[in-house]
Amino acid sequence: MKLELETIPVWDGVASQSECFLCDLMAEAQKDGLSFYLGNSVMNPETRVKVNEHGFCTKHWQLLAAANKPQGVALMADTYLGMTRSKAEKSINNLLGTKTPRGAKKAIQAFKQEMEAREKGCLVCSAMQQRLDRYVFTTCYLWGEDEAFRQALQEGKGFCLHHFQLLLEKAPTVLSSSLVASFVHDLTQTEVFNLDRIAKDVYWMTQKYKSENMDKPWNGCEDAHKRSVDKMTGRHRVIDPV
Template identity: 75%
Template sequence: MKLELETIPVWDGVQHNSECFICELMTEAQKDAINFYLGNSVMNPETRVRVNEHGFCPKHWRMLTAANKPQGVALMSDTYLETSRKKGEAAINGLLSAKSPKQAKKAVGAFHAVMDSREKGCLVCSSMEERLQRYLYTTCYLWGEDPAFREALSQGKGFCLHHFSLLLETAQKALSSSLYPEFVRELSKIEVASLDRIAKDVHWMTQKYKSENADKPWHGCEDAHKRTVDKMTGRSRVIDPVH
């Protein structure tokens, strides 16, 4: 699979020196996708057809409704609901007409199948997934092709565990077989050092709440609990997988 490279945002990201620059890039990808469906695209018939067919996951429906642009969300939800009712009409009629346990069970199963299909394929998640694949591939590609990028990455703070795992997997496709083992070793060294630093910070945070340490300095660990959670789970990631 050939992917379009995203060298500029990835280079910008690695220079931010964040706990996981992939998370930072994905936060922007999510904003871009939400803004797209809150903008003029909602008046585009092609976009409306896609929304009617796929819709959004619960998280991204909530983000859309929280953006204080009710007209666009009303237009999308109006036709999405209409399409959903049409797709589920037969199943709903089955629920209404069920007169025996067997009929009820069958009707509930049919309705569940319709709902399951409607809750897959969030357009925002799909857009984020496409961007994520390009960012992961570009990171691996630049590591293999650009010594300056490799050095910058080695001086960074690593990645969240979620994106660290995805990078190791992506490198199998993005790098030659001769470079792949070195990438795994070097990225793992960076990640272990990062995890050691985070572990030290959050442990000191727990000690700071003891009375005997109340007057001791924080050493920059005031937000260690947040950084630890971000490191473990990923601050911005695709929630609803692309189906």
């Protein structure tokens, strides 16, 4: 499937000098996804059918519930819960009817499988994943086509390790075979340089709490603990959206 290029947000991301502009773009994608299901869309029958069928992951149900839009969330929860009860009716009846340890174990396993299937396919995660696919594709594509972008990416702060991995995986499907090795080398070089920078910053933060260093300058490391966690884990990852 051919992906649509997203050159403007990707270029803006590179120019932002963020620790991981893909995390920033995913934060925007999440905000947009939540806003869609907190708005008038919940009155649309097609939207309600999608919510009833797929629902949201735990994280996004919680964010929707915390968004101070109780009516829309209640409408979605009402019909989603009803659909969940309907789909799990057989499994629940089997749990109610267990009479032996073996029967109970079998009923529990069946209910577990029902719940695991039910909890896959978060609509917000899926929308985020579609945008992430386009952003990752565009980043690789621009690196291969635009020397200015290549230079800007090399001079940037790299990515969280999760999105760094995704870019490496995507490159062979986007770039010509003659460019893949150079892309991997250049991107890894930038990533290692910035991992070393983060490591240096967070180390100095640990030293600043020693009595002999309390009067020394922070050198911009006041938030090094947050930046190091973001770099290691990614602030906005899409995990198992389908």
